[in-house]
Amino acid sequence: MRVFLLLGPPGAGKGTQARRLVEKYNWGYLATGDLLREEISKGTPLGNQIQPLVTNGKLVPDELIIALVGTHLQEGRDYLLDGFPRTVPQAEALDQLLRSRKATFKAAFLLEVPEEVLLQRIQRRAAIEGRADDNPETIRTRLQEYHTKTAPLIEYYRQRGLLYRISGVGEVEEITQRIDNHLSTLLKE
Ligand code: AMP
Secondary structure (H helix, E strand, C coil), X not given: CEEEEEECCCCCCHHHHHXXXXXXXXXXXXXXXXXXXXXXXXXXXXXXXXXXXXXXXXXXXXXXXXXXXXXXXXXXXXXXXXXXXXXXXXXXXXXXXXXXXXXXXXXXXXXECCHHHHHHHHHHHHHHHCCCCCCHHHHHHHXXXXXXXXXXXXXXXXXXXXXXXXXXXXXXXXXXXXXXXXXXXXXXX
């Protein structure tokens, strides 16, 4: 089992790139944001507990996320992770989980996009998808959460030689190609 991660701020294009890569490589796909929105829409106890946090753009506590991932990550296939880990404790918990399953974390692809482009993209997505957390106030909170809690993961993976910086600006296809250039080497290892 090999694991790849898409890392980057809200609006960087993680979901868009993830869908393309998962289809191309036939990987499993785990997006904690999607799982949480599903819990909320079903009105499960977890969904009700986390709904105010997600709606306000705050991160959900690490232990809830780690438990959720543990139940969804199936053995015996490669995975693309999107939106998890989002904090250093989550990354440490993932490393431990992967060790216990004899799986390898292969690469973190960091999608780099200037902040003004992020804001434009999120506003466009708000108009198309109607996500409750894509409003101006919440976007500010989500970017703040990213900078304070998630950005330290860049250093975490860089120190381990697992970070690949990808320009997230340009056509969707071009950006996939940039990731693919690295994957063609990584998948041969
Ligand atoms: P996303 O769809 O990845 O942008 O996630 C939407 C929201 O779900 C985030 O703003 C957080 O409130 C919550 N969330 C998703 N993944 C995580 C995570 N790994 N850790 C904490 N909160 C998360």
